[in-house]
Amino acid sequence: MRGARLRLTQQSVDPVASVATWGIAILHASLAVVGIVAVVLMHLDEIVAPVLSAMSIGFTAAAAAGVIVWTAPRMAPMSNERLWVVMALAIGAAIAESASTAGANRLISDDVGPMVVGLMLIALAPYCSWQSLLTACGVSAGILGILTLESGQYSSIEAPPPVFMVVAALPVLVLGAAAAGYSRAVVAEVLAFDRSAAVAVLARDREVRAGIARSVQEGRVTVLGRDVLPLLAEVTATGNVTPAQADRARELAHQLRSALVAGADATWLDDLVGYELSRGSTRISVDDPHGAASRLPEPQRATVAAVVAWLAGGQVSSHSLELRVHDEDSGCLIAATATGLPARAGLRADADNLLAVARMNFDRARMQVRDDSIHLELAYAG
């Protein structure tokens, strides 16, 4: 449990916020590219290997591209392997930059390579665990520090070699620590909120349960009160059953059994759709012949409910929404197709945001957005 908690990221505990942070990830990654290009241009007089300078720009651009693509909502979740690919490219850029001025690097402390590595760590902070970020920070700082021992010999500054190591690693250490600190703090904040929310939910549940219990009982008694209860009262009062009463008992038994079976066969998804229909939203149909929707745990149900509300409710207002649920091993696959979508600005962005949330909560999630329809598939393995 503790191990799992340590691997948590902002993207996993608050997927919507990590969608919102994509913009800043793009900004930081782009800043790294701009920075290395600017510094290469400023250090033209120190460059002894132009090819390596070009490589440093290329590696930085590749790392930035990796950050931008892999943190995109449609690509969620970010994996540890992707973090290390980005880090390898960024460290490669720093090494190439340092090597490109080997023997002519006057100040060391104005190299931008370590800053590139640090910016990549900052950009990835919402998508990686604090442990991964701290490990990546330590490894990169170590590599860059050792690398500086060589280039420090040619600097115009005379200082003990360990000082050069710390100077070279400092941007990585500062930005890496900030990234890890953010990741750890935001996960802790969200988990603390979840705990307080769970307590509030329990308190609210008690009130809601009392109200629902009453309304269910009253509803059932009202239905029974029309025919069943009068018949039972009549026969117990007279102590005798007439042929008409026996026939009526058989008929009512059939009706009651049908009603009870229909209720027992329905799942939470039927109830959800019933609620949406009662609000007068889109025409919605559910095809779940085996009741597979009942296999979804509550958090996944909330995501499906949000999808249904989004597609059928005021935000999208599709003409019709079709939900199909299929058995899939011990889990299920939910396919939602909304058609007759009105043209609306921002639809695609909203769809991507919701997909990012779905990708965090389901084992598989994919979405196709066309001009007037959206098809979404959510797979839960169980």
Place this chain on the structure above:
Amino acid sequence: MSIGIPREQVAEVFGRALTVSMRWGAYAALGAAWTMALLSALLSGEPGAWASVGVLTGLAATLALVVARPSVWTSVLHLVAGGIATYVVAVLVLADFPLPDFASTLMVAVPWIVIILSGTPRPRSAVAAWWALLAYLVGLVSLATATTAVGLPWSLNVPATVALGLVLTVRVYDARNLRSGRREAAGLHRAQRRVREIEIRREFESRATERLHDTALNHLLALGGRGSGPLDPALRSAILHDLELIVGRDWSEEAREPGRSVLQSAVSIAQRHGLDVRVSGTPEAIDRLHPEAMAALRDAITQCLVNVADHSGAHEAEVSVATDGAELTVAVVDDGSGFDPDAVPEDRLGIRASVRGRIERVGGEVQLWSTPGVGTTVLLAVPEHAR
């Protein structure tokens, strides 16, 4: 899985996380600067290097104060300490390396970066951005004074300016953009509440279904099956008992007050249906269950016995109770006509809802073996700590 922070709490939560993040950055910067100063002092032995260690230690102390007691005064003290540290370090470094462009490098800017990152007394981004700007101005004045003191021209310090740029970027982005992107989060929270209500309603609907199946439906079937004529006194008594249960009692209250002895209650109902019941094992263990589990088990056993009485043709059944401390199992056995479990029509709710549904709702499970002509065994297993 979490679905995140609701809109109204975003500013506080992300403001605090960013503040922690920047403090971690400040710790790293201060630690690195202190290490550099100490290494220089130890390896070079110059008294000036020890002065750097001293002012950086002072800066660390004010940082600790800001973290422990965040207020405007401690933040101001921290900025003053940062300004002094920036001046002292810059004078010492620039005196050692009097290069024209050295004032623009990281070597002289670390204390300055520390206060840019950690100066704010409040986590909210709108406030923190102004404090970062103030810290930048303090460092700017300190470094300008230091360059003048050593006779070097002033130059823009790139690392400190980049640090300010990064702090302002994330703070402004947080203040403006993170909140505007929360619409789906709000949708998720509403959806979560809706699903929770649906779950609760479904639970009560299931209980109602079980209750109506065991009472009203069974009585209607009995009346219809027996045809016209005098009403069997046992059936009349059962109907009257159940009418009171349906109309006169709070269904949820009844579930929490299962009665004195669970098995006695089930057996007495079975006896009204003309069934003799033998009990073996440790029946008292049932009464130690959680009231929810106890009520579920009582009603499930009752339904099993009523099924035996009404459908098996047997006149007696055995109820055997066993416990291993973790799980309580109840076997209901008869040697009646038996049936093919796979051939039970889907609209029959006796086993499905009234037995299996009840037991599974409290975390238990049901197994059923039946062979036509041999009899039926139903095994009900409930965790002893189930709710």
